[in-house]
Amino acid sequence: MVTLNRIYTRTGDAGTTRLATGEAVSKAGARIAANGDVDETNACLGLARAALPAGSDLDPMLARIQNELFDLGADISTPPAEDEAPGAALRIIASQIDRLEAEIDALNAGLPALQSFILPGGTPSAAALHLARTVCRRAERAVVRLIEDGGAVNPAALRYINRLSDFLFVAARHANDQGRSEVFWRSGATR
Known part of the structure; x- marks a missing residue:
């Protein structure tokens, strides 16, 4: 028998x-919009991973982050209660943010100093990561909008995004x- x-x-x-x-909400509500932008960020990371060269040191980091974005979605989907017991809901925690910061520092240590703004582009994987970055910034704005509209959000969720x-x-x-x-921005180059 087939199920x-x-x-x-x-x-x-x-x-x-x-x-x-379990609360029913509008699909156009601020909390759902924030979650949608987090989901879109995750999809962009899937695209970036597909564009990475085989054996890239970024792939395990991005794979972990994709899982953490599901954690973030669960966190945003569960408004924190004032009397919430520790561990009652899946929440972003400080160690996840600390790990991102350590990875930023490690990756940045091998890069030349910035001399100009960078245009999104270059290698296919870098272009895809720039796209993910811009969608992630939109997700961040959506979380801030949710907070400004009075929605309860775990403070670590905003720090993480x-x-x-x-x-x-x-x-x-x-x-x-x-x-x-x-690819560097050349200010006024086309005037």
Whole structure:
């Protein structure tokens, strides 16, 4: 006997979805928008990983980050309660941010100093990482918007997404042959 797994549930046909808490919310709400941008960041990382050369030292980091972005989505989907017991919900934690910072520092140590703004481009993997960075910045803005609209958010979630965009910038530089294939902005060059 064959068991079918249906993808569609029809529960969202009226424009609503459910948070991890079970609360029904609009698919256009700030919390869902933030989660959508986090999901899009994750998809961009999948594209970047597919563009990496075989054996790239960035691949294990990006694979871990893709999993952490699911953690971040779960965190955003579960508004923190004031009386929340530790471990009651999947939350981004300080060690995840610390690891990103250590990786930023390690990758950045091998790069030449910046002399100009960098245009997104260079190698295919660097271009894909720059795309991921810009989508990540949008996700960060969406989380800030959620907070400004009064939505409760784990403070570590905002720190993580902010640090991730920094990581993606440095990773893109690293993927550009350690900076040798970077494309620099030339101010006013086409005037």
